Amino acid sequence: MPVPVVLFTSDLRLHDHPPLRAALEAADAVIPLFVRDDAVAAAGFAAPNRGAFLADCLADLDASLRERGGRLVVRSGDLVEEVCRVAGEAGADEVRMAAAHSRFATRREERLRRALEREGRRLLVHDAVTVAVPPGEVTPSSSDHFAVFTPYYRQWARAPLRAAVAAPRRVRVPDAVMGEPLPARGEVTGVSPALPAGGESEGRRRMTAYWRHGLDTYADTRDDLAADATSRLSAHLHFGTLSPVELVHRARRHGGPGAEALVRQLAWRDFHRQVLAARPGAARADYRTRHDRWRTGRTAEADIEAWKEGRTGYPVIDAAMRQLRHEGWMHNRARLLAASFLTKTLYVDWRVGAAHFLYWLVDGDVANNQLNWQWVAGTGTDTRPNRVLNPVTQARRYDPDGAYVRRWVPELEGVGAPAVHEPWKLPGPDRAALDYPDPVVGLAEGLERFRRARGRKDRP
Structure with a gap:
């Protein structure tokens, strides 16, 4: 045979x-x-x-x-x-x-x-196999793909899901076909110091632990930066050590707001794949162009380097970028803030940020990474393309005690909340004692520049 x-x-x-x-x-x-x-x-x-x-x-x-x-x-x-x-x-x-x-x-x-x-x-x-609902399985009547998530999700949630299959008990492999030695983690240089372990065994351990201790509160805590209450299963989904079909089935059986919120995130993952399958050029080009003339030149390059190094002077942004380098991962809320800051406050091309994320993120893939960056930049599927996330307001909301900031920006270890989110406003001697940079740009200045660039000077 x-x-x-x-x-x-x-x-x-x-x-x-x-x-x-x-x-x-x-x-x-x-x-x-x-x-x-x-x-x-x-x-x-x-x-x-x-x-x-x-x-x-x-x-x-x-x-x-x-x-x-x-x-x-x-x-x-x-x-x-x-x-x-x-x-x-x-x-x-x-x-x-x-x-x-x-x-x-x-x-x-x-x-x-x-x-x-x-x-x-x-x-x-x-x-x-790598998605729950394959691209093209649910489509609107007037197009080959959905360009807005909410109507996509309504159909996605009703789509039939295949049954998950059990792992085999025995697998026989002929001796005649030989392979080469397996690669080893230790052979790879330039790895983030706190990169998590990979593999199906680790993925299933994380899944089981999260179902027991995190899933029920996911809807309420997933945006809490300091709580670190997300599932951290994204890398396992990227490498396929966990099955999205199995995760959807298990979450639906578990039930509750937390499980529903997790299923919605899995649907976002499929949504981006159906967009990219229909419009593969969106991996590099604007899905919906805003005719941006992104900043270039020496000043822009200096801002980009400050952003990459976590030295922008905005603590929550710097915390996010330092977490990225240290763990090869970043909290999802922090990803939104870091991307908004680069593309809208600094007005730098989303492709610069997408490439940096794709280099460091262990869960980085073309569909999620590129299309999420486009969503934030306003060139993708977001129905509010000109929204700007204020890093100070967002930090106060999602890191009210400043614990996330102090975890990743030790220069601010002794600064309490809410001052930790705006250290440039500290009294003279207290500010002078900090080895921490001033903001690379004022938020009002960045917002005005963005509005002017998008031709929306008089719009909120």
Whole structure:
């Protein structure tokens, strides 16, 4: 009997893995394959934090397969060439994989399909593996995708969800097909000091713990910067060590406002993927142009560096940017504030911020990252494109005691709230004692510049 190949990409798990389940139902043995694709680095998608997290994920996947009698085959090079090579070595007549949604991934998938067909093999692609509701499954009557989240969510919530499938009890892998040594986290340089561990085992541990101790209060605490009460499951969703389908099912069974709020966030994730699938150019170009003439030049570059380094003089922004570098992750509310500050207060191109986030974020992917940046910049799907988030007002609301700021900006450790959010207003001697910069721009000045640039000088 031919041995099928199961190609793992961003679905690095055994629980709820339809391609693997289907392959095992059709054959006595399979080749679980992961290819370290050279094109990922060439396209600029490789980054130290994701490389280290990926190494954890592959090690954990291999260990789980070995517990079931199998192993993970890892190859490096061009993905299409390596998959075809492994299929030839195994005598496989088919390759199974999860559906892709970015332009890069869909083009790669099509190249693989053509290459396999030339060799007389089939590529079988499974939907709803890396998303709950695949792009194109729910659409408005007048377009190929939804451009506004609320009507999308109404249909998404009614869409049928496939059943989650159990992890296999046994996986047999032929000895003839060999792989290379697994990558190790320690081989990756430039990793954030507090980068979390990766892998399905860690993802399921986090999921279980959050369901017990965090989910019920999620709706009330998810914007609380100091509480750190979000699920922190985003990296596991990005690498597919957790299944979005399984998470939606579990949350709906659990019920309550917290579970409903979490499901809504999973719908946002699918929403961005259906936008990008329909408009792949939005990864680099404005989804809805505002004809911005973003700031450039030496002054803008200095502001950008201050933003990246967490030295803008606005404590909540600086705390967010320092958290990003230290953990490879940032609280979602802080992401909104940091993005609004760069694009609207500093009036810097959203692509500058998106590239910086994509380099550091362990959960950084093209759909969520680029389209969230466009949403904040007002060039995306936000129905209020000219809204500006005031960092001081937001900090007082979501970090009222200043605990988040003091955690990441130790220069302000001795400053109490509410003064910690506006240290430039401290009395002369107290301000002089702080090794902390003045604001790079006044909020009123930044707001006026943005309104003028968008032709809304007289508008709030």
